[in-house]
Amino acid sequence: MAEIIFGLDIGTTKVCALVGEIRDQQLQIIGLGVVPAGGMHKGMVVDVGEASRTMAAAIEQAEQTSGYDLSQAIVSMAGEHISCTNNKGLVAINRNENGVARQDIEHALEVAQAIPIPHNRQIVHLIPRAYTIDNQEGVRNPIGMHGYRLEVEAHIVTASTPALRNLGQCVDNVGIRPNEFVLNAIASAEAILEPTEREMGVIVADIGGGTTDIALYVNGRVWHTKVFPVGGYHISNDIAIGLRAPHEVAEEVKIKYGDCRPDQIDSDYVFTVEPFGGEKIQVGRKDLAHVIEARVEEIFQLILLEIKRTGYDGLLPAGIVITGGSAQLRGITDVAEQVLNVPARVAGPKNLLGMVDRLHSPAFATSVGLLRWAMSDNHTYKPRAQQRDWGKKMGSIFKALLPD
Numbered sequence: 001m002a003e004i005i006f007g008l009d010i011g012t013t014k015v016c017a018l019v020g021e022i023r024d025q026q027l028q029i030i031g032l033g034v035v036p037a038g039g040m041h042k043g044m045v046v047d048v049g050e051a052s053r054t055m056a057a058a059i060e061q062a063e064q065t066s067g068y069d070l071s072q073a074i075v076s077m078a079g080e081h082i083s084c085t086n087n088k089g090l091v092a093i094n095r096n097e098n099g100v101a102r103q104d105i106e107h108a109l110e111v112a113q114a115i116p117i118p119h120n121r122q123i124v125h126l127i128p129r130a131y132t133i134d135n136q137e138g139v140r141n142p143i144g145m146h147g148y149r150l151e152v153e154a155h156i157v158t159a160s161t162p163a164l165r166n167l168g169q170c171v172d173n174v175g176i177r178p179n180e181f182v183l184n185a186i187a188s189a190e191a192i193l194e195p196t197e198r199e200m201g202v203i204v205a206d207i208g209g210g211t212t213d214i215a216l217y218v219n220g221r222v223w224h225t226k227v228f229p230v231g232g233y234h235i236s237n238d239i240a241i242g243l244r245a246p247h248e249v250a251e252e253v254k255i256k257y258g259d260c261r262p263d264q265i266d267s268d269y270v271f272t273v274e275p276f277g278g279e280k281i282q283v284g285r286k287d288l289a290h291v292i293e294a295r296v297e298e299i300f301q302l303i304l305l306e307i308k309r310t311g312y313d314g315l316l317p318a319g320i321v322i323t324g325g326s327a328q329l330r331g332i333t334d335v336a337e338q339v340l341n342v343p344a345r346v347a348g349p350k351n352l353l354g355m356v357d358r359l360h361s362p363a364f365a366t367s368v369g370l371l372r373w374a375m376s377d378n379h380t381y382k383p384r385a386q387q388r389d390w391g392k393k394m395g396s397i398f399k400a401l402l403p404d
Contacts, residue, residue, distance in 0.1 A: 004030075006062070007370030008055065008073040008171065008178075009187075012040045012210030012233060013325065015054050016367040017062035019070065021354075022375050029354035029371075031066025033058035042210040042229045043078030043184075045166040052173040059174055065355065072177040074370045077124070077167060078184045078211045080229040081160035086129065087112045090151045093133075100133070100142040100150060108152040117158060124164070124181050125157035129221045140220070155222050157183055180374075183225055185213035187369035188323050190376060192347035192362075193217070202318035205303060205336075206366060207326035209233045212299050216312055224310050228302050232326035235295045242291050243283065244275040253288065260296050260331035262289035289331075296332060300339035307340075319343030325363035 002023040009016040019031030035058045039051030063070055089112030093104050105128070113126055131139035133147035142150060164181065171178045188206045189198075198217045206213040208231045216224040235258075240250035257271050269285040303320075307313050319342035322332060327346045336344035348360045349368035359368055 003375075004066075004068055005371055005374045006070050006073045006176075007076075007187075007367055007374065008059070008176065009076045009364075009367040009370060010040065010051070010055065010167065010170075011037055011076070011078070011208050011366075012043055012231070013037050013208070014363075015058040016364060017055075017058040017070075017073075018359075018364075018367045018371060019062050019066040019068060020371040020375075025375075026353060027371060027375060029352060029356055029359060029368075031062040031064075031068065032355050032358070033061025033063075033065070034358075035061070037209075039170075040210070042080060042231075043208075043227070044081065044163050045170055048166060048170055048173070051170045055170055055176075056174040059176065070176060072179050073171065074180050074182055074374045075167070075171055075178045076184050076187055076366050076370060077159065077164065077181045078208065078213055078227055079159075079163055080211070080227055081163045082124075082157060082183065082225075082227045083159075084155060084157045084225045085115065086153060086155055087115050088151055088153050089113070090149060093147055093150050099144040099146045102143065104150050105131075105142065105152065108150050109154055112152055112154040113156060115156065120161050121158045122161045122164065123156055124159045125155070125183060125186070125222075125225075127155045127157075127222050129153045129155050129223060130219070155225070157225055182370060182373050183213065183215070183227075184208065184211070184366045185215035185225060185227075186222060187373050188213075188365040189215050189217065189222075189369065190372035191349040191365045191369035192321055192323050195220070197318040197321065200318040201315045203303070203307070203316055203320045205299075205320055205322050205324075207231055207299065207322065207324040208366075209325060212302070212324075214303055214306065216307070216310075216316070218312070218315055223315075224306075224312060226306050228299070230295075230299055230302070232324070235292055235326065235329075238291050238295050239288065242288075243273055244278075245273055246276065249273060253283075254292070254329075257285050257288055258292050258329050259285065259289045260293050260329055260335045262286050262293055264331070265289050292329065293335065296329065296335050297339060300336050304340055316342050319345070322346050323348065323362040323365040325361075327362040 007018045017033040038054040039047030089108040091108045131142045132151040189204045198220045204215045212228040236251045265286040270282045333344040348362040
């Protein structure tokens with residue numbers, strides 16, 4: 001029997017509702033809804049009513065195209081409020097003739113997540129990185145192995161509780177229960193990474209509208225995560241300021257003429273734009289590229305500083321895989337390779353079935369990745385802090401927020 005899964009990707013610039021059907025371990029896309037985002041800024045809710053309206057519109061499209069009434073979802077999350085740490089948990093293995101059981105792993109993770117957390121933060125991801133049984137390090141999967149002591153090293157992602165509640169309320173307002181929140185970069189990795197890249201060491205950079213989310217993988221597991229409050233919106237904003245033109249015009253110019261390599265553009269190449277309250281002017285594409293290059297370089301410099309700060313420099317032989325809407329900028333891999341001195345490639349979702357005409361774009365990596373995360377053995381465990389009831393459906397509040 002087929003299983004229906006629903007992912008809700010809530011970004012700064014767009015909301016994507018994606019419905020998948022799992023049959024014989026194959027994912028088929030059967031429903032899609034995409035609308036411009038509202039009420040969001042740098043990955044965080046700034047207007048509950050407006051954010052709820054846009055989510056409702058995307059979900060309605062997904063329900064119409066899939067033919068299903070949707071009630072629960074895997075939801076993306078982003079924002080500078082997200083942070084991470086790593087910790088270890090050591091426990092005695094229960095006397096069991098079958099070796100280590102899942103209960104032993106959960107017990108070790110309970111110990112690992114016992115870290116000081118402010119009252120206004122909560123754990124959203126608790127991901128095992130490596131295990132040690134007695135003195136045997138580097139254990140990938142301890143189930144069934146024998147020993148006396150089990151130690152787990154876990155990657156712990158925390159988020160602002162108010163920020164997460166605001167997002168959860170918006171989702172709840174439209175009649176959807178958020179089953180789980182997944183960090184953008186971790187979701188995107190599920191859709192775009194090759195197994196060999198995960199094993200060798202690779203960094204995923206999801207450059208969205210309001211944020212750039214990174215996840216670093218070593219030995220097949222998540223080793224580090226980080227969210228930077230800068231993305232494609234800021235590139236468009238730089239262009240708008242430089243041209244003294246509306247943001248919509250700047251966005252169109254970025255998509256149509258944008259390039260990160262001014263040294264490869266002829267100085268005679270010009271295009272026409274209409275700034276605020278003035279006549280049309282001609283702008284050199286080379287000048288535009290200088291503006292874009294500066295902001296893109298800043299993004300990769302932030303990534304480089306984070307890699308060096310955390311001590312993972314030299315652990316990325318597979319380089320960087322760039323995704324998200326802004327990954328489509330011409331020449332972005334050239335800038336990444338120049339700044340980071342590692343191989344770079346742009347990637348979107350692949351191996352898709354069903355309604356996939358638009359989904360191969362890097363802009364939909366997180367959306368597809370949410371479904372991949374839901375169907376995979378992703379080696380993550382629900383922390384205590386995430387096992388909370390988001391409350392009853394808030395239909396009356398929704399009506400108050402969204403007047404006719």
